[in-house]
Amino acid sequence: MSTDPAEQSGSRPTLEALARRASVSPATVSKVLNGRPGVSGPTRERVERLLAGSGYAQRDTPPGPGSLVELVVEDLASEWSIEIVRGVESVAREHGYALSLSALGPDHAVGEDWITGVLHRRPAAIVLQFSALTAGRRDQLRARGIPFTVVDPVGDPPADVPVVGATNTAGGAAATEHLLDLGHTRIAAIAGPLDMACAVDRLAGHRAALAAAGLEARPAAATPVPAAMSDPAAMSVPSGAPAPSGTPDPSVVVARFSREDGERAARELLALHPRPTAIVTGNDLQALGVLDAARSFGLRVPEDLSVVGFDDVAPARWARPALTTIRQPLQEMAERATRMALRQHAGAGVDEPAGGAPDEPVRVELATTLVVRDSTAAPGVGAGDEPPVRDHVLADEPRDVTTVEIVGGPEALRVGLHEHDPAWAVTFAEHRERILRAVGPLDVRVEHIGSTSVPGLAAKPIVDLVVVVPDITDESAYLDPLLGSGYELRVREPGHRLVRTPTRDVHVHVYERGATAVEDYLLLRDRLRNDPDDRALYEATKRALLSGTWDDMNDYADAKTDVIRAVMDRARAAVTLPG
Numbered sequence: 001m002s003t004d005p006a007e008q009s010g011s012r013p014t015l016e017a018l019a020r021r022a023s024v025s026p027a028t029v030s031k032v033l034n035g036r037p038g039v040s041g042p043t044r045e046r047v048e049r050l051l052a053g054s055g056y057a058q059r060d061t062p063p064g065p066g067s068l069v070e071l072v073v074e075d076l077a078s079e080w081s082i083e084i085v086r087g088v089e090s091v092a093r094e095h096g097y098a099l100s101l102s103a104l105g106p107d108h109a110v111g112e113d114w115i116t117g118v119l120h121r122r123p124a125a126i127v128l129q130f131s132a133l134t135a136g137r138r139d140q141l142r143a144r145g146i147p148f149t150v151v152d153p154v155g156d157p158p159a160d161v162p163v164v165g166a167t168n169t170a171g172g173a174a175a176t177e178h179l180l181d182l183g184h185t186r187i188a189a190i191a192g193p194l195d196m197a198c199a200v201d202r203l204a205g206h207r208a209a210l211a212a213a214g215l216e217a218r219p220a221a222a223t224p225v226p227a228a229m230s231d232p233a234a235m236s237v238p239s240g241a242p243a244p245s246g247t248p249d250p251s252v253v254v255a256r257f258s259r260e261d262g263e264r265a266a267r268e269l270l271a272l273h274p275r276p277t278a279i280v281t282g283n284d285l286q287a288l289g290v291l292d293a294a295r296s297f298g299l300r301v302p303e304d305l306s307v308v309g310f311d312d313v314a315p316a317r318w319a320r321p322a323l324t325t326i327r328q329p330l331q332e333m334a335e336r337a338t339r340m341a342l343r344q345h346a347g348a349g350v351d352e353p354a355g356g357a358p359d360e361p362v363r364v365e366l367a368t369t370l371v372v373r374d375s376t377a378a379p380g381v382g383a384g385d386e387p388p389v390r391d392h393v394l395a396d397e398p399r400d401v402t403t404v405e406i407v408g409g410p411e412a413l414r415v416g417l418h419e420h421d422p423a424w425a426v427t428f429a430e431h432r433e434r435i436l437r438a439v440g441p442l443d444v445r446v447e448h449i450g451s452t453s454v455p456g457l458a459a460k461p462i463v464d465l466v467v468v469v470p471d472i473t474d475e476s477a478y479l480d481p482l483l484g485s486g487y488e489l490r491v492r493e494p495g496h497r498l499v500r501t502p503t504r505d506v507h508v509h510v511y512e513r514g515a516t517a518v519e520d521y522l523l524l525r526d527r528l529r530n531d532p533d534d535r536a537l538y539e540a541t542k543r544a545l546l547s548g549t550w551d552d553m554n555d556y557a558d559a560k561t562d563v564i565r566a567v568m569d570r571a572r573a574a575v576t577l578p579g
Contacts, residue, residue: 013054022047039116045136052143068123069097069338072114079284079313080330081129084151087334088127095342097124119144125341127151127334133161147344149337154196162344164337164364168198171326171368172205175280175308178324178370180213182378184278184306187215188251190265190290192282199282202310203252206280251276255286262289270297270305277305277379284309284316287323291375295402295494302377312371317565320495321374322516329366336364374516400473404493417458417543424452427463431506435467438485439478444469449509449521451542454528458539463506466521472497472512482508524564527571534567 015033019026024043031039032047039047069092073081089099100123102114115137118126126141126148133141133148138161141148149162157163179187189206192199253268255261262281266289269276281287287309291301299305301321309316309325316323428448435446450464451457469478472495482499483489487508491498496517497510511518528535541563 018047018050018054022050041136044115045139048136048140048143052139067098068100068121069342070100070102070118070121070123070126071129072102072126073129074103079315080311083313083330084127084129084334087331088338090331091335091338091342097342115140118146122146124345125149125338127337127341133157147341149341151333151337152198156197159362162337162340162362164333164340164366165198166328166333167365167368168201168328169205169208171310171328172202172280173209174205174368174370175202175310175326176206176209178308178372178376179278179280179306180209182278182306182376184379185215186251186274186276187278187280188269188272188276189253190262190269190279190281190286191252191254192257192286194254199257202282255282257283257285259285259289259292262286263292264289266290266293267296270294270299278307278376279305280308280310282310284311284313284323284325287325287375288315288319291319291321291323291494292402295400301375303380306376306379308376317373318517319375320515320517324373324376325371327369327371329368333366336366340364400494401492402494404491406491407489416460417539418461419458420454420456421452421461422455424459424461424463427506428453428465431463431465431508434485435465435482435508438481439469440481442469442477444478445513447518447522447525449525450507451528451538453525454535457528457535458542461505464509465506466509466511466518468511468513468515468518470513472510478510482510520568523571524568527567527574531570534570538563538567 013021015026015029019029022029022043024047028039028043029047029051032044033051069088071085071088073084085099085101092099100121102117119140122144123146126146128148128150129152135158138148138158149164150157151163152165153163176187176189187206187210189203191203194200194203250272251269253265255265262285265286266279269279270293279287279290281290287307290305290307294301294305294307301307307323309323310328311330312325312327313330316325425448432446432448436444445468447466447468448463449466450462451459452461452463467478471477475497479489479497479499486501487499488502489497490500490507495512495515498507499510500507509521528538
């Protein structure tokens with residue numbers, strides 16, 4: 001029986017009484033109560049339970065509303081995470097909150113340092129990418145009244161944890177159904193690590209589509225992997241996950257969600273006899289690796305091999321050929337998860353659903369959609385029952401580079417916006433003549449692109465040109481003459497070269513005839529020339545971005561992707577309107 005007068009009277013026990021019950025000092029209880037470091041995990045959890053049961057978190061006058069939304073991502077540098085950051089940041093800004101970022105690392109787990117820091121920061125809400133919280137961590141956050149949601153969890157969180165995901169099974173099925181509709185029957189798959197629910201679901205969708213078409217689907221083959229992928233959990237189907245019976249299927253390879261592992265897996269698949277005519281992948285990075293492997297085998301995409309990705313991150317649109325993929329609405333998922341958590345923060349009671357509102361589900365799945373671009377087509381003439389596998393490129397067969405070479409490395413952005421200068425058009429005309437003289441009889445097209453090509457639009461004082469050549473691999477016909485006329489090589493990558501003046505005020509982009517990038521440049525230019533609203537939006541976006549510091553000009557270019565995509569979508573819609 002308790003001897004503490006406060007407990008006997010039914011009022012809240014003192015910190016000294018709680019310390020005795022927890023077998024710790026009052027100072028330790030105070031540290032836990034205030035979210036300070038210096039307490040071991042088990043002790044912190046024990047004290048948290050006593051505090052919650054004694055009414056401290058619920059009955060104390062709470063501090064003012066948190067000024068932060070905390071986002072925990074796996075890798076701040078990944079394209080996937082960038083989309084999540086954009087979604088969370090937009091909703092946080094809309095509600096007047098700042099954004100705090102933490103990176104997990106590849107094990108998808110938060111540690112003691114993170115939970116200690118969060119309890120000290122007391123954010124208004126937490127959004128976690130992938131991560132699964134332990135029961136103790138969840139209790140600690142709830143005891144402090146800090147709501148949380150998870151975007152695309154690794155496993156299957158408890159039923160009371162709000163989750164926002166995507167229709168991964170339907171997306172996996174849609175990728176394979178697209179290839180079936182094109183006439184493919186030998187469709188291989190590269191799955192993500194099978195300890196991740198999204199990878200299991202996407203593979204299940206692929207298998208279901210094959211089965212519906214009357215094609216055999218078998219378990220993934222046990223394939224050799226690098227030492228870093230030797231974790232059995234990443235190579236076996238989790239307990240409870242359905243898998244077709246039968247002998248292992250060599251046309252399904254499990255790999256990590258990376259370009260390098262996608263290439264490794266594709267090399268295995270392309271060595272099969274007969275080889276597949278199409279490959280579906282677990283994400284866009286794996287698909288980019290498939291493109292790399294196809295080039296090394298001398299295969300053309302999509303003539304010899306069709307490829308489908310998953311996610312629709314920015315590199316999928318920039319790839320050559322541009323990737324057909326399944327769009328996972330990453331930014332929308334992050335926005336929905338943030339709104340759910342903030343609704344909880346704004347007043348969801350203990351008896352309301354964990355989703356944050358009485359009519360809001362705890363589990364939400366947003367629809368995936370098929371985005372058809374240039375990496376898929378009907379099986380080619382060379383895709384017979386026994387197609388040849390070319391282990392090397394024939395000596396007389398053109399082949400482009402397969403890596404990205406940036407001469408001089410990343411460069412900081414050190415120029416700001418200038419009001420439109422009519423002299424930019426004169427500079428374009430001068431360099432157009434210079435280029436045509438340099439390449440001589442070569443049949444090329446030269447256009448003025450970029451912001452300096454749009455009258456009335458403020459721009460960085462760098463004039464961009466695009467040159468369209470018959471064969472990007474024949475550098476002696478265009479690159480050598482351009483370098484000989486005084487330009488310097490800056491970038492050499494698949495399907496694209498960039499040269500510039502030594503003063504860096506003129507950039508010349510070279511593409512092969514038929515490259516979709518050229519039409520995209522011209523579509524954007526013409527839209528901005530003709531639509532004052534989109535021109536004003538684009539300029540405002542650039543001014544906002546240039547208010548910060550950019551250590552790499554490529555990062556600045558990437559940050560404009562969303563507004564460029566929206567402008568081009570409107571341009572395409574305008575082109576297709578009747579009349």
